[in-house]
Amino acid sequence: xxxxxxxxxxxxxxxxxxxxxxxxxxxxxxxxxxxxxxxxxxxxxxxxxxxxxxxxxxxxxxxxxxxxxxxxxxxxxxxxxxxxxxxxxxxxxxxxxxxxxxxxxxxxxxxxxxxxxxxxxxxxxxxxxxxxxxxxxxxxxxxxxxxxxxxxxxxxxxxxxxxxxxxxxxxxxxxxxxxxxxxxxxxxxxxxxxxxxxxxxxxxxxxxxxxxxxxxxxxxxxxxxxxxxxxxxxxxxxxxxxxxxxxxxxxxxxxxxxxxxxxxxxxxxxxxxxxxxxxxxxxxxxxxxxxxxxxxxxxxxxxxxxxxxxxxxxxxxxxxxxxxxxxxxxxxxxxxxxxxxxxxxxxxxx
Numbered sequence: 404x405x406x407x408x409x410x411x412x413x414x415x416x417x418x419x420x421x422x423x424x425x426x427x428x429x430x431x432x433x434x435x436x437x438x439x440x441x442x443x444x445x446x447x448x449x450x451x452x453x454x455x456x457x458x459x460x461x462x463x464x465x466x467x468x469x470x471x472x473x474x475x476x477x478x479x480x481x482x483x484x485x486x487x488x489x490x491x492x493x494x495x496x497x498x499x500x501x502x503x504x505x506x507x508x509x510x511x512x513x514x515x516x517x518x519x520x521x522x523x524x525x526x527x528x529x530x531x532x533x534x535x536x537x538x539x540x541x542x543x544x545x546x547x548x549x550x551x552x553x554x555x556x557x558x559x560x561x562x563x564x565x566x567x568x569x570x571x572x573x574x575x576x577x578x579x580x581x582x583x584x585x586x587x588x589x590x591x592x593x594x595x596x597x598x599x600x601x602x603x604x605x606x607x608x609x610x611x612x613x614x615x616x617x618x619x620x621x622x623x624x625x626x627x628x629x630x631x632x633x634x635x636x637x638x639x640x641x642x643x644x645x646x647x648x649x650x651x652x653x654x655x656x657x658x659x660x661x662x663x664x665x666x667x668x669x670x671x672x673x674x675x676x677x678x679x680x681x682x683x684x685x686x687x688x689x690x691x692x693x694x695x696x697x698x699x700x701x702x703x704x705x706x707x708x709x710x711x712x713x714x715x716x717x718x719x720x721x722x723x724x725x726x727x728x729x730x731x732x733x734x735x736x737x738x739x740x741x742x743x744x745x746x747x748x749x750x751x752x753x
Contacts, residue, residue: 438478439518444470444487444509448527454493455532455581457619461522470504470522476515487511493529497582500527530581537585538575539627542592542613552629555610558599560633563675566598567632571610573625578612580621588616596629606631634729635674640682641735642669644690646716646742651695658703659749662692664742667716668735677726688732690718692744702746710746 446459446469461467470489489508493500502508504520511517541554552569560566571593578591596608610627614620646664654660667690671681681687692714694702704710717740718732734740 437475439473439475442472442474442485442487444472444489444504444520446470446525447488447490448493449490450493450529451495453532454495455530455619456493457528457530457581457583460526460528462524462526467522467525470509470520470525472504472509472520473518474511474515475518476512480512489525491527493527495529495531497530498528500529501525502527530583532579533582533585534577534579535585535588536575537578537588537591539571539573539593539612540590541571542595555593555595555629556598556631557595558597560598560601561603563636564601564603564633565636567634569596569629569631572628572630576612576623576625576627578621578623580616581619584616584619584621591616591621591623593627593629596631598631598633601631601633603633603635606633635676635726637672638675638678639670639672640678642671642681642685642688643667644669644685644688644718647689647691648744649691649693649695654694654702657749659747660694660702660744662714662742662744664716664737667737667740669718670733670735671730672733673730674726677724677730680724680726681730684724687721687724688718689721690716690734692716692742694744704746704748707748712744712746713741714744716740716742 446467448456448459450456459467472487487509489502489504490510491502491508502525504517504523504525506515506517509517509520541552543554545554550566550568552571553566555569555571556566576591578585592613594611594613596610598606598608608629608631610629612621612623612627614622643666645666646662648660648662650660669688669690671678671688694714697712701712702710716734716737718734720727720730
């Protein structure tokens with residue numbers, strides 16, 4: 404018995420010292436071989452063509468684009484933590500899918516362990532992707548006084564010209580997107596086309612629909628065109644024209660008619676080329692009083708008494724010319740475009 408005691412305790416001090424050194428060595432080696440570090444894992448969700456993902460949120464409902472994780476792993480291998488992702492295949496039916504952040508869903512590299520994750524769970528809101536026939540509309544309201552369809556374009560054309568009109572074609576298209584989103588809409592906005600520096604003429608420009616409705620992606624495969632008409636900027640000029648009576652030959656043989664108004668002032672607004680043409684040939688502007696279509700009792704005086712009638716003063720071009728279809732003419736004087744016409748019987752020849 405004494406022999407065994409002597410054998411066990413004779414070198415106790417050295418044995419305890421060796422044990423302490425072994426423990427220190429083990430702790431040192433462990434600390435040198437592992438480390439804890441932070442990393443960011445991106446969320447990568449795959450799905451079929453009939454699936455639309457409305458949102459990815461954390462447990463509080465906030466939008467979630469990535470996950471902050473703390474990992475335990477081999478020391479010196481930080482690069483292996485830089486390409487982390489949470490992968491999951493999303494399938495129908497529509498609704499809410501819950502995904503827990505685990506070592507399996509993160510696909511951690513070998514020898515790495517998940518210490519914590521924020522958030523620790525995400526929710527995926529899923530909808531069915533469908534097609535719906537929606538009407539095309541401009542992305543903003545029309546402003547007072549602007550040309551038709553001006554909301555479909557943006558920018559300024561070349562100097563000396565301006566927008567006349569813009570129309571979109573087709574009127575409606577099939578739009579793909581989340582069913583719950585499309586069901587809330589009757590129209591889809593068209594992004595404005597640029598008309599910077601475009602010259603006068605008719606241009607057909609390719610357009611696209613807005614890429615989202617209510618913040619959710621939508622698309623169409625239908626080609627969309629905006630037909631843009633650009634013309635010369637309108638100018639104004641004033642002209643004085645003699646008032647002419649339009650009357651039939653039979654009437655002129657037996658009766659005389661004379662308007663009180665001899666001349667009228669007209670204002671012409673239109674393309675510069677048309678204004679230039681009218682300045683060179685002012686006789687193209689015909690200001691007239693039409694008595695040819697009057698009934699006999701309206702314009703044929705009885706006996707030798709004169710007959711007075713108040714009639715409208717009108718205008719037209721004697722013949723067409725370049726740009727005449729884009730010209731506006733306003734009778735400025737008299738302010739009320741009418742005159743008194745006196746009808747008398749023509750004296751018998753002596």
